[in-house]
């Protein structure tokens with residue numbers, strides 16, 4: 336197969352939702368339908384506590400699980416479908432944002448009873464910023480939920496784009512009878528409690544009389560709604576969907592394995608293949624022959640005896656083959672992985688070859704950071720991996736001063752992984768940790784002890800925010816650093832940041848130094 340056809344048959348998407356909407360269940364059913372697994376239960380069994388917890392044992396478990404199942408590849412209708420999971424806990428939202436930079440589309444799962452919830456809203460924002468096409472799945476139709484028309488209204492409001500229903504429910508809750516496929520003009524009849532792929536009963540709408548007789552008011556209501564929607568909702572428009580200007584909506588019940596195949600088919604039929612990607616120098620086509628990719632996630636090994644890490648790389652062009660020589664562009668050094676894996680369903684397997692759209696994992700002992708561009712040789716640099724200015728700060732105090740070397744090493748690695756942001760103050764004071772969510776501090780404290788043998792105390796800090804700093808000329812920058820030295824620090828990537836003690840402090844500093852630029856977001860350069 337040619338590069339172009341290998342690229343065209345790939346679909347890489349993230350699944351996003353508020354906790355408990357049914358993301359794990361749906362993931363499992365997608366795997367089931369693609370034939371990657373045969374009996375439901377295997378993904379679910381690996382899922383640790385769903386609920387927010389500050390118990391670090393749970394965090395560890397989640398971390399283990401996310402290594403195992405954060406990327407899943409499946410084959411469906413001769414397409415290679417790469418599914419990327421997004422961490423559920425809000426304190427790890429930075430991770431999620433970065434995952435969203437590595438996909439070509441997103442599948443949003445919504446609980447029919449709860450509608451669009453807080454965390455989904457934040458994820459939507461990120462997709463919107465990047466114009467990522469979104470498919471919507473309204474889950475739990477077997478439970479009493481909101482009226483589907485009202486739900487569509489809400490999704491439309493929240494997403495800021497029209498919804499185009501592709502399937503429509505007949506009944507809901509106890510009376511849930513099935514879904515009408517609006518394109519194929521048939522109704523798939525609901526059967527509860529299936530954990531295998533079975534043949535559902537599908538009835539053509541030519542036999543609407545029989546369906547009306549069987550499902551009575553619910554069917555008539557669905558017919559009326561469909562009628563209404565055909566006037567009120569726009570028709571599905573591929574271009575508008577790909578430009579993130581409308582979202583196709585599907586209804587179903589993941590736990591009952593119902594309405595899921597429609598979603599999988601839509602991923603193949605509607606979701607886009609890998610797109611060209613802009614680098615600092617040129618636009619790179621996915622079917623170019625030379626390999627290039629970006630590290631969008633770094634995960635430490637679960638086994639503390641091995642200090643190695645997996646760098647998750649999204650391939651943007653060319654083909655990866657086993658043993659290939661690759662370079663990390665930031666350092667110019669050769670990447671020497673101990674192993675390279677792909678993520679077939681949930682097993683990690685040595686990768687034979689990978690193409691644009693695929694995710695591969697390089698196990699290394701260091702030398703790679705989040706955001707690194709990896710190529711066969713060309714000096715390409717992709718941008719766009721976001722780091723958000725932390726809002727929470729704590730100062731690190733070492734329990735045993737003899738361990739300062741280990742602390743440096745540990746913090747550097749955790750910083751590179753993106754587990755936390757590390758700031759070294761200009762004035763030489765205690766190192767500072769910056770986080771977006773409180774839980775990140777606990778994870779880091781625990782991991783420093785477990786993986787680096789370093790015990791630290793975390794002390795309150797007077798800072799409430801950070802801004803990365805740039806200036807148009809070196810002279811202006813020097814003037815600023817001389818004047819504000821006490822509040823400046825370098826982060827793990829040696830980027831200069833201004834630490835602020837209040838919003839007022841920032842405003843004042845900006846007023847005093849109008850030629851300095853203060854950035855709340857840093858993109859890996």
Ligand code: G4P
Pocket residue numbers: 352353354355356357358359360361379385423474475476477478587588589590591
């Ligand atoms: P998440 O990954 O988004 O956090 O959600 P998850 O799939 O774990 O699903 C959350 C809960 O919702 C689970 O119930 C799951 O069984 C249930 N669920 C998922 N899809 C459906 C559906 O279509 N209909 C109904 N009625 N429930 C659904 P749980 O009781 O919390 O866990 P479990 O003991 O059933 O595993």
